[in-house]
Amino acid sequence: MSLIKQTGGFVPRDRGWQPEALTPPYKTSVKRSPQAALLSFPTTLSEETSPLFGHDLIGELDNDLILNHAQPGQSAIGPRIIVHGRVVDEMGRGVPGALLEFWQANAGGRYRHKKESYQAALDPNFGGCGRTITAEDGSYEMRTIQPGPYPWPNGMNDWRPAHIHFSVFGHGFAQRLITQMYFEGDPHIKLCPIVGVLKSQEAVDALTAPLDMHRTVPMDSRAFKFDIVLRGRRQTCFENRPEGL
Amino acid sequence: MVQKRDYLRESPSQTAGPYVHIGCTPNFTGIDAYGGDLGQVMKTGPVQGQEIIVKGAVYDGTGTPLRDAMIEIWQPDAAGLFASANETRGDADPNFTGWGRSSGDMDTGEFVFDTVKPGAVPFPDGRMQAPHITVWIVARGINIGLHTRIYFADEAEANASDPILTRIEHQNRIPTLLATEISAGVYRFDIHLQGPQETIFFDM
Numbered sequence: 001m002s003l004i005k006q007t008g009g010f011v012p013r014d015r016g017w018q019p020e021a022l023t024p025p026y027k028t029s030v031k032r033s034p035q036a037a038l039l040s041f042p043t044t045l046s047e048e049t050s051p052l053f054g055h056d057l058i059g060e061l062d063n064d065l066i067l068n069h070a071q072p073g074q075s076a077i078g079p080r081i082i083v084h085g086r087v088v089d090e091m092g093r094g095v096p097g098a099l100l101e102f103w104q105a106n107a108g109g110r111y112r113h114k115k116e117s118y119q120a121a122l123d124p125n126f127g128g129c130g131r132t133i134t135a136e137d138g139s140y141e142m143r144t145i146q147p148g149p150y151p152w153p154n155g156m157n158d159w160r161p162a163h164i165h166f167s168v169f170g171h172g173f174a175q176r177l178i179t180q181m182y183f184e185g186d187p188h189i190k191l192c193p194i195v196g197v198l199k200s201q202e203a204v205d206a207l208t209a210p211l212d213m214h215r216t217v218p219m220d221s222r223a224f225k226f227d228i229v230l231r232g233r234r235q236t237c238f239e240n241r242p243e244g245l
Numbered sequence: 246m247v248q249k250r251d252y253l254r255e256s257p258s259q260t261a262g263p264y265v266h267i268g269c270t271p272n273f274t275g276i277d278a279y280g281g282d283l284g285q286v287m288k289t290g291p292v293q294g295q296e297i298i299v300k301g302a303v304y305d306g307t308g309t310p311l312r313d314a315m316i317e318i319w320q321p322d323a324a325g326l327f328a329s330a331n332e333t334r335g336d337a338d339p340n341f342t343g344w345g346r347s348s349g350d351m352d353t354g355e356f357v358f359d360t361v362k363p364g365a366v367p368f369p370d371g372r373m374q375a376p377h378i379t380v381w382i383v384a385r386g387i388n389i390g391l392h393t394r395i396y397f398a399d400e401a402e403a404n405a406s407d408p409i410l411t412r413i414e415h416q417n418r419i420p421t422l423l424a425t426e427i428s429a430g431v432y433r434f435d436i437h438l439q440g441p442q443e444t445i446f447f448d449m
Contacts, residue, residue: 009369012448013255013448014254014255015448017254017255017257018255018257018258018388018389019257019258019259019388019389020388021387021389023388026260026386026388028385028386029260029386029387029388030306030386031305031306031307031386031438031439032305032306032311032384032385032386032387032438032439033306033386033387033438033439034391034438034439034443034444034446035439035443036418036443036445036446038447038448039409039413039445039446039447039448040447040448040449041409041412041447041448041449042369042449043449044366044367044368044369044374044449045321045327045332045366045367046319046320046321046366046374046377046379046394047379047449048331049319049327049329049331049332050319050329050330050331051319051328051329051342051343051344052328052329052330053283059279059280062279068278069276069278088253089253090252090253090254090255091252091253092251092252092253097330101268101269102268103264103265103267103268103269103271111264111267112267112274112275112276113263113264113267113274114274114275115263115313116264127267127271127276127278128267128276129267129268129271129278131279165259165261165262165264165265165268167265167268167269171330171331172331173319173379173381174449176317176381177255177256177258177390178258178259178260178261178265178383178390179256179257179258179259180259180260180262194259194260195259197259197260197388198257198259202254203257206254206256206257207256207257207259228256229253229254229255229256230255230256231255232252
């Protein structure tokens with residue numbers, strides 16, 4: 001057996017940085033938060049492997065929410081934006097082949113879902129979901145309309161800032177992550193109990209996408225940049241070896 | 246002053262919210278997309294090993310089943326090999342993806358996975374782990390995805406020497422990780438987010 005392995009286990013998740021399970025101002029967390037301590041162990045093959053998603057999975061319009069639910073010749077209503085960035089690990093290495101799935105409300109703040117009751121109108125040309133797979137350098141790009149803020153039942157008058165949900169698959173199930181992207185300058189960010197589960201301004205900033213004029217398409221679409229960081233793997237020649245070796 | 250480490254911080258998690266199904270299983274919500282939802286079929290042809298069904302539900306602290314959760318499972322094939330780019334020990338069953346995703350039933354919240362009994366996988370030190378399935382749960386009110394494992398009550402011998410199960414301080418909580426066979430080939434695995442039956446959740 002070679003003593004040299006390219007990769008070891010995943011770096012532990014920083015639980016001091018990630019949100020707690022119990023965050024009472026976000027009321028739904030109260031009865032949905034485990035109370036016992038988590039069971040911590042170094043990762044094993046079960047967490048260091050992950051399903052395969054090939055680029056052939058992705059259809060031509062899958063990352064274009066302006067068109068992927070629109071009638072021919074029509075498009076979704078709202079401010080046209082491009083969201084782009086890179087998926088990297090904690091060591092800054094690009095993560096190629098990562099599956100990203102997105103979902104969001106329409107420009108009026110309305111989701112296309114039968115349990116959704118907000119009175120803002122549905123847009124018949126907007127479904128609200130998309131997906132893509134990162135390139136060799138971990139980069140990705142999607143096009144959509146900027147979602148609207150919307151009220152939600154929590155406090156008497158709570159509104160979500162405009163946001164896009166991201167689900168991310170990296171190379172190990174240990175990296176599995178769901179998060180939300182916010183927009184630079186949105187005054188609702190400071191008020192939102194869900195943003196409020198984040199423990200520091202630095203964490204809020206990590207989920208707030210800046211306007212990126214360099215990637216804006218003149219006379220067409222503005223752009224926002226949103227990078228995603230997944231857990232990294234140790235790299236060492238000195239991995240754990242079966243006992244006795 | 247010392248040199249800088251220059252590591253990045255993992256992106257903070259945020260709840261999947263009430264509409265995770267729009268993004269991850271859009272067809273389940275009535276949005277016609279992609280020609281079908283990912284993770285609904287784990288078998289793409291005849292598979293090796295024992296075919297099993299695993300079903301259950303996720304309960305909140307009041308005992309109410311969640312009807313807006315998404316549950317994913319990840320497991321090796323019957324020989325203990327993963328259908329993953331990171332699998333270096335051999336080729337997994339070509340007809341088994343190892344990955345399943347369930348939205349749960351819209352009314353009851355029950356999830357059902359049509360899968361195979363997983364083979365054993367080694368621990369980093371070389372000892373064998375008992376057969377298990379990795380589970381990941383997200384939903385409205387869950388700030389960071391919850392990770393647990395399904396072990397099998399009928400694998401008592403393997404469970405008794407499992408490197409993780411044997412290290413759990415409160416051994417009386419181990420049954421929360423055990424799927425039990427309720428009829429031939431059908432296993433039940435309920436997940437309790439809180440309360441006296443609270444499932445053991447992992448930080449791995």
